[in-house]
Amino acid sequence: MKRRLATVFVIVFCAFAVLFFAGESFAQSTHTIRVSDSIGREIQISVPAERVICSGSGCLRLLVYLQGQNRVVAVEDNEKKGNFGPRPYALANPWLKDLPLMGEFRGNANPELILGVQPLPQVIFKTYPESGIPVHVLEEKTGIPVIGLGYGNLAHGREMLYSSLRLMGKVIGHEERGESVISFFEEHIADLQKRTQGIAPQERKTCYVGGIASRGPHGFSSTELAYPPFVFTGAVHVAAPKNGQEEKNTHADVSKEKLLEWDPDVIFVDLSTLNADDRTNAFSQLKNDPIYQELSAVKNGEIYGVLPYNWYTQNFGSILADAYFVGKILYPDRFLDVDPAQKADEIYQFLVGKNVFQEMNDQFQDLAFTKISLK
Numbered sequence: 001m002k003r004r005l006a007t008v009f010v011i012v013f014c015a016f017a018v019l020f021f022a023g024e025s026f027a028q029s030t031h032t033i034r035v036s037d038s039i040g041r042e043i044q045i046s047v048p049a050e051r052v053i054c055s056g057s058g059c060l061r062l063l064v065y066l067q068g069q070n071r072v073v074a075v076e077d078n079e080k081k082g083n084f085g086p087r088p089y090a091l092a093n094p095w096l097k098d099l100p101l102m103g104e105f106r107g108n109a110n111p112e113l114i115l116g117v118q119p120l121p122q123v124i125f126k127t128y129p130e131s132g133i134p135v136h137v138l139e140e141k142t143g144i145p146v147i148g149l150g151y152g153n154l155a156h157g158r159e160m161l162y163s164s165l166r167l168m169g170k171v172i173g174h175e176e177r178g179e180s181v182i183s184f185f186e187e188h189i190a191d192l193q194k195r196t197q198g199i200a201p202q203e204r205k206t207c208y209v210g211g212i213a214s215r216g217p218h219g220f221s222s223t224e225l226a227y228p229p230f231v232f233t234g235a236v237h238v239a240a241p242k243n244g245q246e247e248k249n250t251h252a253d254v255s256k257e258k259l260l261e262w263d264p265d266v267i268f269v270d271l272s273t274l275n276a277d278d279r280t281n282a283f284s285q286l287k288n289d290p291i292y293q294e295l296s297a298v299k300n301g302e303i304y305g306v307l308p309y310n311w312y313t314q315n316f317g318s319i320l321a322d323a324y325f326v327g328k329i330l331y332p333d334r335f336l337d338v339d340p341a342q343k344a345d346e347i348y349q350f351l352v353g354k355n356v357f358q359e360m361n362d363q364f365q366d367l368a369f370t371k372i373s374l375k
Contacts, residue, residue, distance in 0.1 A: 035167060038150035038160070039129050041136070045145045048173025049123040053114065055138070056107040056127035057313035058151050060096070062165060063125065064089040065181050065316075065351050068172045074102035074117045076109075078312065085275065085311050086363045088318065092354035105312070107132025111141035120144065123171055127151045127164075127313075147171065153314055154185060155228045161316075184350055188320050192232040195334045196327060199234065205265040205330055206236045208297075211273030211282035213310040214251045218273065220282035220292065221253045224309065229268075229323035235330055238262035256291040266329060267297040268322075269372065271364040272308040287374040303374065304329055305367035307344070307360065317351045318344075325369045340369040 034044050052071045054060040060079065063069060069089075078084045080097045090096060100117050103110035107128055114121065121144060129135045129148030139146040149168065152161030162182045169178030209227050210220035223239050230237040239254050239262070273282040286292045286303065297303060306325060307318040321344035328335035345355035361368045 033170075035147065035170065037129070037135070037148040037167070038164060039135070039148045041148060043145050043147055045123055045147075045171060047171055049171050051119060051121045052123045052125060052172065053102050053109075053117075053121045054125045054127075055103065055109040055133075056125075056129075056131060056149075057105070059125050059127040059149065061087070061089045061312070061315070062127070062149070062151075062168060063172075064093060064353075066165065066169050066172065066174045066177050067353070068168070068174055069093050069096065071172055072096065072099060073119070073121050074100040074114065076103060076105040077101060078105035085272070085308075086360040087311050088315065088348050088356050088360065089352045091356040091359050092348070092352035104132075109133050109138055111138065114142050114144070123147060125149055125168060125171075151313060153228070154189065154316055154319055155226045155231050158185070181351070185316070185320070188323075188347070189232055192323050192327060193234070196233045196331055199331065199334075201236075204234065204236050206238050206262070207266040207268060207326075207330065208238050208254075208259065208262070208264040209268040209270060209306070209309075210254075211270040212251065213270065213272035213275075213308060217276040217281070218253075219276060219280045220269070220273070220285045221255070221259075222270075222273075222282075223252055223254055225250045225252055227309070228319045229306070229326040232323045233327045233330065235326060238264045256289070260291055260294055263296050265297060266302045266304070267295070268304050268306050268326065268329075270307075270309055271305050271367055272311060274364055274367075283372070283374065298374070301371065301373065303372045305364070305370055305372050307364075307368050317347045320347050321357070344369075 030046050032044060032046050034042055036042055050071060051073045053074050054063055075096055079090065102114050107126060124138060124144050124146040126135050126146055127149045128151065135146045135148045149164040150160040152158060152164065165178045165181055169175045209223055211218060212222045212224050214222060225240055227237060239252060269282050278284055286298055292298060306322040308315060309319060324338050324343045325340040328338055328340055341357050344357040348354065348356050
């Protein structure tokens with residue numbers, strides 16, 4: 001009997017010891033740090049954060065790039081809508097739409113909904129910190145640390161983007177992955193630039209991209225002055241500033257008369273325009289508007305479809321994929337080894353963990369990376 005009791009005591013003691021040291025190990029694996037967010041706020045948080053939510057345009061996209069989607073405990077309303085539009089990070093993680101609701105998109109988080117999430121998130125990431133509910137208000141109403149992130153871009157705003165990836169990676173303990181993503185962007189941009197260097201100005205075709213989305217679908221006049229696929233490949237964008245000043249990723253609407261004056265050799269159409277109605281989408285306008293029909297590219301059939309540049313702000317993976325397609329069309333001899341669809345999936349596989357090009361293209365009538373007939 002005594003021997004049996006002694007055995008039970010040893011087992012119980014060992015069990016408590018295991019639990020104690022496991023708890024000690026966990027405690028040692030987390031620690032408190034102070035970080036500075038994109039608008040200069042100092043925030044004290046425990047890292048790595050295991051439960052997070054993302055508020056604001058593109059915020060969840062960045063977290064998926066960092067392979068942190070399994071930390072998400074609630075999502076914005078747009079992630080739960082089947083008709084919001086194909087976004088690679090969402091196509092690769094369809095289960096995200098089944099998570100609890102934490103508020104509306106574009107930074108309009110709902111503090112009451114957030115406080116109803118169980119277990120509570122430990123950190124809230126928020127892109128465009130002052131949009132919707134500002135970061136300081138959201139933090140006051142929830143009592144949860146809110147980290148503001150600058151979204152940046154791949155043309156002139158890479159440092160802001162990279163800073164946000166590093167900060168987000170630090171908070172969730174994926175710093176190495178953050179550096180890998182940054183290196184991935186830099187290597188591909190360098191490859192695009194290397195492929196297209198040394199081409200004489202007179203040998204570069206002029207081009208234009210229309211139908212760029214901006215808070216919804218737009219028609220053919222909608223463009224970006226510093227469209228990254230053109231910037232990376234040294235393409236001559238007819239709408240780019242000619243005054244020598246630094247170009248910005250600025251959305252612009254170009255008049256028909258100006259486009260006719262510029263008369264680009266090649267036209268690219270952002271396929272987000274298909275979500276506009278039949279009268280206002282870029283393809284309908286190119287087909288039916290007498291002024292657009294006078295464009296040389298329309299007469300010569302030099303019209304090509306590219307994946308959406310903006311869809312809940314900029315799609316960095318699609319931007320790189322579009323750049324390889326643009327390069328192949330403008331300088332085919334420099335991109336002989338590139339299959340644009342395969343390249344797109346290589347990019348998506350790395351960034352979001354799944355080949356989603358065809359799934360996305362299915363929703364754009366298979367018009368991505370093809371020559372488009374208006375007949």
